[in-house]
Amino acid sequence: MLLSKSCVYGVQAAIYMASLPRNEYVSIQEIAGKLNISFHFLTKVLQNLTQAGLLVSYRGPNGGVALARHSSAISLADVIDSIDGSDVFKECLFGLPGCGVADPCPAHEHWTTMRSRLHHLCSTLTLEELGKRANQLNVRLANAHGPMNPAKLLATMNGNVDATAV
Amino acid sequence: MLLSKSCVYGVQAAIYMASLPRNEYVSIQEIAGKLNISFHFLTKVLQNLTQAGLLVSYRGPNGGVALARHSSAISLADVIDSIDGSDVFKECLFGLPGCGVADPCPAHEHWTTMRSRLHHLCSTLTLEELGKRANQLNVRLANAHGPMNPAKLLATMNGNVDATAV
DNA sequence: CAAATTTCAGATAAACTACTCTTAATACAA
DNA sequence: TTGTATTAAGAGTAGTTTATCTGAAATTTG
Numbered sequence: 247m248l249l250s251k252s253c254v255y256g257v258q259a260a261i262y263m264a265s266l267p268r269n270e271y272v273s274i275q276e277i278a279g280k281l282n283i284s285f286h287f288l289t290k291v292l293q294n295l296t297q298a299g300l301l302v303s304y305r306g307p308n309g310g311v312a313l314a315r316h317s318s319a320i321s322l323a324d325v326i327d328s329i330d331g332s333d334v335f336k337e338c339l340f341g342l343p344g345c346g347v348a349d350p351c352p353a354h355e356h357w358t359t360m361r362s363r364l365h366h367l368c369s370t371l372t373l374e375e376l377g378k379r380a381n382q383l384n385v386r387l388a389n390a391h392g393p394m395n396p397a398k399l400l401a402t403m404n405g406n407v408d409a410t411a412v
Numbered sequence: 413m414l415l416s417k418s419c420v421y422g423v424q425a426a427i428y429m430a431s432l433p434r435n436e437y438v439s440i441q442e443i444a445g446k447l448n449i450s451f452h453f454l455t456k457v458l459q460n461l462t463q464a465g466l467l468v469s470y471r472g473p474n475g476g477v478a479l480a481r482h483s484s485a486i487s488l489a490d491v492i493d494s495i496d497g498s499d500v501f502k503e504c505l506f507g508l509p510g511c512g513v514a515d516p517c518p519a520h521e522h523w524t525t526m527r528s529r530l531h532h533l534c535s536t537l538t539l540e541e542l543g544k545r546a547n548q549l550n551v552r553l554a555n556a557h558g559p560m561n562p563a564k565l566l567a568t569m570n571g572n573v574d575a576t577a578v
Numbered sequence: 579c580a581a582a583t584t585t586c587a588g589a590t591a592a593a594c595t596a597c598t599c600t601t602a603a604t605a606c607a608a
Numbered sequence: 609t610t611g612t613a614t615t616a617a618g619a620g621t622a623g624t625t626t627a628t629c630t631g632a633a634a635t636t637t638g
Contacts, residue, residue: 472635
């Protein structure tokens with residue numbers, strides 16, 4: 247996949263925070279519960295975002311994490327950058343180091359135009375917009391709508407997905 | 413990265429074959445040598461391509477692998493499909509299973525247009541074109557121009573890359 | 579037929595990613 | 609001050625990907 251799982255978790259958490267009516271401290275436990283993500287793992291992921299200055303954190307009762315800026319001032323690219331690094335938007339399609347105009351790979355020209363479009367999309371997509379969409383009917387943020395029970399789990403394992411493809 | 417390393421190796425090998433003046437059996441050892449890839453690993457990767465019908469193989473002296481069709485009839489997407497699977501061009505940005513019009517993620521609309529562009533690019537980029545480009549001056553296919561010696565390796569580790577960035 | 583060359587197939591090892599667990603540090607509340 | 613809730617930090621575990629190695633099967637050449 248384009249993004250690492252850590253990165254996806256971070257993005258999902260950020261969108262969840264942006265989807266709340268007000269920007270306030272939310273405990274990581276709550277976020278992990280809503281998104282069905284391992285609490286301990288999410289903790290580590292969100293540390294990246296606080297260290298990058300995208301989130302502010304507060305320890306102790308009623309503490310948690312909150313967006314450091316208004317959701318309209320944080321782009322999807324900001325979040326991706328902080329977790330997976332900016333290589334996603336810079337890398338050669340074949341991962342060749344130093345691939346550039348002076349020493350290109352065969353797909354260089356085609357890929358750079360593609361890649362800059364991708365970068366532009368992620369840079370202009372703000373958490374505000376994504377949060378608004380997340381609040382719309384029939385839009386979901388995480389894997390399952392609720393906690394997975396054994397029956398559901400078995401159903402998905404048998405390929406019985408509850409939604410149609412594109 | 414978007415593509416797995418196995419997939420990149422397969423693509424590089426396919427482009428190398430397409431860059432040759434005539435389509436003939438080439439030993440995997442030769443390809444691995446030219447591209448600085450582990451011979452045994454490349455062998456396993458190319459087996460995927462032969463099983464997918466993109467290559468034909470021949471055992472014994474003067475044997476090897478060759479393109480099963482004309483290089484203009486094999487797209488980059490064909491090769492990617494055969495190794496990494498077609499999920500690359502179908503997957504949700506966040507990897508949510510069943511993400512579609514009925515049950516979308518917040519980024520669904522934006523991502524699908526992006527993804528279809530990517531798919532279109534890879535489907536229309538043929539090995540013929542990529543092979544031609546590979547034959548042009550200053551275009552390279554693989555990681556290093558020659559085998560890496562310890563001194564070179566050390567130099568790159570110190571950030572001394574022999575090519576300029578975009 | 580024997581020897582050399584090559585792909586095919588499977589076992590093993592190393593490296594990386596994803597995840598879990600434990601212990602600290604911090605802040606509030608009774 | 610003691611207990612509790614919360615993030616921070618880091619060590620440890622499991623699974624996947626990447627890479628290496630060995631032997632077998634196939635095919636040509638002498």
